[in-house]
Structure formats: C-alpha cells, structure tokens
Amino acid sequence: MTLKQKRIFLDKIFSYFCRITxxxxxxxxxxxxxxxxxxxASWLDWQLITSxxxxxxxxxxxxxxxFGSLYLVAVTIIFSVPIGIGTAIYLQEYAxxxxxxxLIKLNISNLAGMxxxxxxxxxxxxxxxxxxxxxxxxxxxxxxxxxxxxxxxIASQEALAAVPRSLRDxxxxxxxxxxxVVIFQVLPAALPGIMTxxxxxxxxxxxxxxxxxxxGALSYAAFIPNxxxxxxxxxxxxxxxxxxxxxxEFQELAAGGIxxxxxxxxxxxxxxxxxxxxxxxxx
Amino acid sequence: xxxxxxxxDIFYGQKxxxxxxxxxxxxxxxxxxxxxxxxxxSTLLRSLNRMNDFIPGARVEGExxxxxxxxxxxxxxxxxxxxxxxxVFQKPNPFPKSIYNNIIWGPKIxxxxxxxxxxxxxxxxxxxxxxxxxxxxxxxxxxxxxGQQQRLCIARAVAMxxxxxxxxxxxxxxxxxxxxxxxxxxxxxxxxxxxxxVTHNMQQAARVSDETCFMYEGELIExxxxxxxxxxxxxxxxxxYITGRxx
Numbered sequence: 001m002t003l004k005q006k007r008i009f010l011d012k013i014f015s016y017f018c019r020i021t022x023x024x025x026x027x028x029x030x031x032x033x034x035x036x037x038x039x040x041a042s043w044l045d046w047q048l049i050t051s052x053x054x055x056x057x058x059x060x061x062x063x064x065x066x067f068g069s070l071y072l073v074a075v076t077i078i079f080s081v082p083i084g085i086g087t088a089i090y091l092q093e094y095a096x097x098x099x100x101x102x103l104i105k106l107n108i109s110n111l112a113g114m115x116x117x118x119x120x121x122x123x124x125x126x127x128x129x130x131x132x133x134x135x136x137x138x139x140x141x142x143x144x145x146x147x148x149x150x151x152x153x154i155a156s157q158e159a160l161a162a163v164p165r166s167l168r169d170x171x172x173x174x175x176x177x178x179x180x181v182v183i184f185q186v187l188p189a190a191l192p193g194i195m196t197x198x199x200x201x202x203x204x205x206x207x208x209x210x211x212x213x214x215x216g217a218l219s220y221a222a223f224i225p226n227x228x229x230x231x232x233x234x235x236x237x238x239x240x241x242x243x244x245x246x247x248x249e250f251q252e253l254a255a256g257g258i259x260x261x262x263x264x265x266x267x268x269x270x271x272x273x274x275x276x277x278x279x280x281x282x283x
Numbered sequence: 284x285x286x287x288x289x290x291x292d293i294f295y296g297q298k299x300x301x302x303x304x305x306x307x308x309x310x311x312x313x314x315x316x317x318x319x320x321x322x323x324x325s326t327l328l329r330s331l332n333r334m335n336d337f338i339p340g341a342r343v344e345g346e347x348x349x350x351x352x353x354x355x356x357x358x359x360x361x362x363x364x365x366x367x368x369x370x371v372f373q374k375p376n377p378f379p380k381s382i383y384n385n386i387i388w389g390p391k392i393x394x395x396x397x398x399x400x401x402x403x404x405x406x407x408x409x410x411x412x413x414x415x416x417x418x419x420x421x422x423x424x425x426x427x428x429x430g431q432q433q434r435l436c437i438a439r440a441v442a443m444x445x446x447x448x449x450x451x452x453x454x455x456x457x458x459x460x461x462x463x464x465x466x467x468x469x470x471x472x473x474x475x476x477x478x479x480x481v482t483h484n485m486q487q488a489a490r491v492s493d494e495t496c497f498m499y500e501g502e503l504i505e506x507x508x509x510x511x512x513x514x515x516x517x518x519x520x521x522x523x524y525i526t527g528r529x530x
Contacts, residue, residue: 097339166376170436173334174389174443175366184392189379 040255052222057249065238075141084152092160112150119147120214135216138228148201155197159190199272209236285310291345302501315492319530323501332368333361369440375432377424410438430461450480
C-alpha cells in the first residue's frame with residue numbers, strides 16, 4: 001500500500017468508526033423504547049391518566065404522580081430560572097474577571113456534577129426541617145431548583161459568552177447603558193442557548209427520584225396537591241414504586257407511566273423549540 | 284477647537300500602542316487616518332468615544348478634548364459621549380432585528396420622543412439606502428447585502444444625530460462596488476457630520492477625505508490636507524508609505 005492509499009484507507013476507517021458509534025447509541029435507545037412500548041402501550045389510555053394509584057393494577061393510574069410532577073416543575077422553574085439567568089448575567093457581564101470570579105465559576109461547575117441524592121439531603125436539612133416547609137411541594141420544588149441551578153447557570157453563561165463582541169459594540173456605540181445592552185441585545189441573542197440549557201435541566205429534574213424520596217415525597221397518594229404546602233408524589237416515584245413490585249401487571253403499568261413521562265418531556269422540548277424559533281426569526 | 288488631542292498615550296497592558304499624539308480635528312470635515320497594520324490608528328479612533336474602555340488592560344494617558352472638555356476628565360459620562368460620537372465598525376454589525384428597529388433602537392433607548400417613522404426615513408435617506416429598502420422596512424436587516432448592511436449601520440449612527448461619526452475601516456469587508464457606494468455616502472455626510480475614518484486603503488483616503496493623518500508604529504508622523512499628504516508629503520516615511528515602498 002502506498003502512503004496515499006494508506007491515508008485514504010485510514011480516512012475511511014475513521015468515518016466508519018464514527019458512524020458505528022452513532023448507530024450503536026441509537027440502536028440502544030430504540031431497543032429501550034421498543035421494550036417499554038411493548039410492555040406499556042396496552043396500558044396507555046385515558047384511565048391511566050385519570051385514576052389514582054390503586055392496589056388493583058386494572059384500576060390504577062398516575063393522576064397524582066402526573067399532577068405532582070407538573071406542579072413540581074412549575075415550582076422548580078419559578079425559582080431556578082430567574083436566579084439562574086440572573087447569576088449568569090452577573091458572572092458573565094458584570095463581575096470583574098479575577099480569581100474570586102474564577103473560583104465561583106469553578107465551584108458552580110463542580111456543583112453541576114454533584115450526585116442528586118446530596119441535593120436531597122440539603123433539601124431535607126434546609127427546606128424540610130430548618131425552614132419548616134415539611135414534606136411539601138414547595139420543599140420538593142426548591143430542592144429540584146437547587147439541583148438544576150448550576151446547570152442553568154453554566155448553560156446561560158456559555159450562551160451569553162457566545163454573543164459576539166460586535167453586537168455589544170454596536171449597542172454601546174449608540175450610547176446604550178450597560179443594562180440596556182444586556183437586556184435588549186445580549187440576552188435576546190443568548191436566549192436560544194439559554195432556553196436549551198433550561199429545557200435540558202428541567203427535563204433532568206422531571207426524571208429525578210432520589211432527592212424527592214430523601215425529602216419524603218409520598219410513594220402513595222390518592223389526591224392532587226391543593227397548594228404548595230401540600231404533600232405530593234411525583235411521576236418517577238410512582239414508576240419506581242410500581243417497577244419494584246413483583247406482579248407482571250404493575251411492571252407493565254410502570255412502562256405505561258414511563259411512556260407518559262416521555263410524552264411529557266417531548267411536549268416540553270417541543271415548546272422549547274417553538275420558543276427558540278420565534279426568537280431566531282431575525283438571525 | 285472641535286476635537287483636540289493632547290499628549291495622548293494609549294497602553295495595552297505594558298505595551299504602548301499609541302505614543303504622544305497631538306492632533307486637532309476640524310468640524311464638518313472628513314479626516315482619514317492611514318498607516319500600516321498595527322500602527323495604532325484603530326486604537327486611536329476607539330479612544331475618541333471611549334470604546335476602548337471595554338478592552339481589558341487598555342489604559343489612556345493624556346487628553347482628548349471634545350468641544351472644550353476632556354473626555355477622560357472627571358464627571359464625564361462615556362455613555363452620553365457615545366450618543367454624540369457615533370461609530371461604524373469594520374464588519375457590518377446590524378442588530379438581529381428589522382431594518383426599522385435597527386434605526387430606532389439608539390434614539391429609543393436615549394429617550395427620543397419624536398416621530399419614529401420620520402426618523403427612519405430621514406436616517407435611511409441620509410445613508411442613501413431609503414430607495415432600496417423603503418418597501419421592506421420590517422424585514423430582517425440580515426436579509427440585506429453586506430454593503431447595504433454597512434450603510435444601514437451608518438444610517439443607525441446618523442439617526443442619533445451625532446456630532447462625529449467614527450468609521451473603523453468601514454469598507455474592509457465589502458466588495459468594490461459596495462465600497463464605492465459607501466465612499467459616496469461619506470462624501471454626502473460631509474458638512475452635516477464630522478467623519479473620522481480609519482483605512483488601510485490609501486486610495487480610499489485620497490478619495491474621501493479632506494485631511495489625512497499618517498501614523499506609523501503608534502506615532503502620528505504627519506497631518507495635513509489630503510492633497511498635500513499625497514502630493515508633497517513633508518516626511519520621508521509618509522512618502523515611502525504612500526508610494527508603496529512599505530506597508
């Protein structure tokens with residue numbers, strides 16, 4: 001083989017290698033999906049969504065878990081998004097580029113990698129016990145907000161940093177104050193990136209089980225929470241509960257619950273894509 | 284005096300990029316700054332509306348007097364200064380908004396209370412862009428060609444009704460035809476505004492400017508009427524540069 005042939009050969013090998021890795025991950029994903037759909041599709045009906053959990057698999061549903069999760073997401077977003085974006089703006093646009101800022105950024109990155117169960121312990125200590133929120137929706141939402149805050153901050157910060165210097169120059173050269181540049185030019189330009197980060201983070205929080213179990217979310221609830229101080233259960237807890245039972249029906253019910261969770265994530269992602277496209281109209 | 288620069292030094296960290304500049308710029312004229320890459324002409328330009336405040340490590344010593352006031356003195360608000368001294372950059376940088384909103388953004392955030400439609404028409408006419416875009420004012424500015432985008436940026440600066448418009452190599456990203464239109468526009472702006480333009484294109488300086496400054500390695504070598512600079516320069520260095528012996 002000549003050198004040229006060898007290089008062409010290596011080029012091909014490399015592209016095949018990358019292709020195979022891609023297909024492998026897609027294949028695994030589809031196998032999982034197939035398995036869940038096969039087990040749960042027959043259980044996926046209106047009754048599943050409108051019924052509370054029950055001892056009898058045929059009557060059981062995810063109503064309390066679904067509503068619990070939706071309320072939980074709302075509380076999580078309300079607390080984490082403003083704080084996350086605000087922090088990112090401060091760190092990226094206002095804070096002096098010194099050692100302390102560096103240290104803070106590094107620590108936020110570390111927090112993003114911390115196991116979620118630790119956040120459950122923090123939530124238990126601070127929100128449930130110290131602040132006396134008890135095992136409420138508020139405590140759960142705040143715990144999840146803490147959990148996803150670092151992810152939102154990092155994603156927002158990166159999105160802000162990616163806004164080109166030239167856009168800021170243009171705004172400043174027209175006699176804009178810094179807040180005007182940030183609010184009216186930089187933030188809108190960074191919004192698609194920020195939205196992506198938020199959606200990824202929120203999606204993660206929807207699937208979280210461990211911290212909720214730690215702070216004492218119910219594993220059986222036959223009611224929908226009435227307010228933020230009410231106790232609650234969540235969809236992944238319900239799924240976990242069912243999946244740990246020996247009966248075949250409950251295993252399948254868990255698969256049905258997973259499908260609902262997936263659909264929920266799909267809808268959320270869809271909303272995010274919609275918002276992104278609206279804001280990208282001119283760019 | 285309109286703009287008077289006295290003993291101006293500009294540093295980037297330890298490096299002195301602009302050395303002891305003394306320069307007077309007259310009102311209503313087009314003043315060109317020429318010189319080889321890295322001679323400090325853009326740095327000097329950006330110091331005139333304090334855009335170099337944003338460059339980390341940049342430091343200014345000396346005075347830049349604008350209408351009798353040192354813009355580096357106390358009690359000077361750089362934001363207010365920039366609303367009087369506009370700027371056009373190397374690469375067209377319209378906002379990701381409609382043409383209309385590109386024009387009105389500056390006046391709007393500065394509390395303009397007049398009629399925005401009138402303002403847009405006036406600014407676009409001032410930038411010789413009105414006829415091309417009047418039917419699509421509400422379309423994205425990114426749909427325009429590069430040359431049109433640059434003229435939109437000039438219109439955006441014009442809409443602020445500034446005293447001075449600084450231009451930092453405004454044609455370097457444009458094709459020859461668009462360059463010609465921008466140059467013609469600069470000619471039209473003369474008298475209404477004072478224009479200071481940095482260019483590495485000597486012919487451009489000769490075509491558009493009334494006065495020319497030649498800079499070399501951070502120093503102002505020569506400042507005179509453009510005609511004089513290009514026909515009988517006083518310094519050997521200037522002559523070598525304009526005859527293409529270096530740079």
